[in-house]
Amino acid sequence: MRSAGAIGAGDLAEDGIWHGGDLATARALFPDAPGPWIDLSTGINPIPYPLPELPLSLWTRLPGADDEAALLAAARAAYRVPGDAGIVAAPGTQILIELLPRLAPAGPVAILGPTYAEHAHAWRKAGYVVTEAARPEEAAATLVVVNPNNPDGRLLSRAEIAELAARCAARGGLLVVDEAFADFTPETSIMPDLPASVVVLRSFGKTYGLAGLRLGFAIGAPDLTAQLAVALGPWSVAGPALHLGAQALADAAWLADAGEARARDAARLDELLAPRGRIVGGTSLFRLLETPAAPALFARLGRHGIYVRRFQNAPDRLRFGLPGDEAAWSRLQQALAADVRQASPSA
Incomplete structure (x- = not known):
């Protein structure tokens, strides 16, 4: 019998990649953990954008061109997209990651890693030879960079x-910059400057806490975004997502x-985690x-009904998302305190 927290083939997705949010x-x-589960395995804002009442027509008619235009206008303003760049909306950035290989020339692809595993997986599925580069100077003509990076920031x-x-352009390649976690640090974005050889990905659901809405954007030269739009086809983004996305992206105050608020929460989380190991990054x-005790800590938290993110290739690391309310903060604090008590010789 497998012990709680052990890893088996049944724990993996069909493609062998682990993901957060897999409750x-x-x-x-x-199976004996107390509920409700606290899912800290994702990097999604636990305090979502407040949902307004939606007109019934959003559910009963096909998405309109005016609705899409309003969303793209709001996204252009929020992301500081230059006027001569193209932008396309999609039902989440994952589908855009799958389509990006259609834009690049033949040849090797480098992923600045370690990072979100779906990037390398998508390029390999498309027939590209993919390597993980530890430093940007090791990169091939086509390079993928997640900035800020997931999971180490x-x-x-x-x-x-x-x-x-410039280096990718000189080699006839493409630079993909995944800015999924750049919304709270806009100064880190390549926008509003956008070289012609760059495609930028932006994720809506993480920042706005509405991952189930499935909404993301690709920004780049108009000929590149046009190819993505053709591949996506008509009505690719649902009407409610167009409506909510436009409203939320225009809400700069929120x-x-x-x-x-999330920066304060991250500092609070650092205080809880610091006695358990070394905080090596994040957003x-x-x-x-x-921590060398990461497998044991993962299992101990799991037995308390708290799920955190572990990694196939880094068993000494765990990624913690933010608790969403004081009850969740309290349960995490108690579970971590139990960890210390059990580790103590006098416990």
Whole structure:
């Protein structure tokens, strides 16, 4: 019998990649854990954008061109997209990651890693030879950079991104910059400058706490975004997502308040985690803890009904998302305190 917290083939997605948010696996690993589960395995804002009442017509008619235009206008303003760049909306950035190989020339692809595993997986499925580059200078003509990075928060400056873009362009390649976690730190974005050889991805659901809405954007040269739009086809984004996305992206005050609040939450989480290991990075939506006791800590938290993110290739690391309310903070604090008590010889 497998012990709680052990890893088996049944714990993996079909593609062999682990993802956050998989509470079915959590329940299978820890069937006796108390509920409700606290899912800290994702980097999603736990305090979502307040949902307004939606007109019934959004559910009963096909999405309209005017609705899409309003969303794209709001996204252009929120992301500071230059006027000569193209932008396309999609039902989440994952589908855009799957489509990006259609835009790049043949040849090797480098992923600045370690990072979100779906990038390498998508390029390999498309037939590209993919390598993980530890440093940008090791990159091929086509390079993928997640900035800020997931899961360690590694950050390249705008000048460094611009230099990489020039290098990729000189080699006839493409630079993909995944800015899924850049909303709360807009100064880290390559926007409003956008070299012609760059495609930027932006994720709506993480920042606005509405991941189930499935909404994301690709920004780049108009010929590149046009190819993505053709591949996506008509009505690719649902009417409610167009409506809610446009409203939320235009709400700059909410974004600013949420960014300040999540930064305070991240500092609070650091205080809880620091006695358990070394905090090696993160963003204001998640923190990365390094400790040789990571497998035991993962299992102990699981038995308390708290699910955190573990990694196939880094078993000494755990990523913690932010608790969403005081009850969740209290349960996490108690579970971590239990960890210390059990580790103490006098316990």
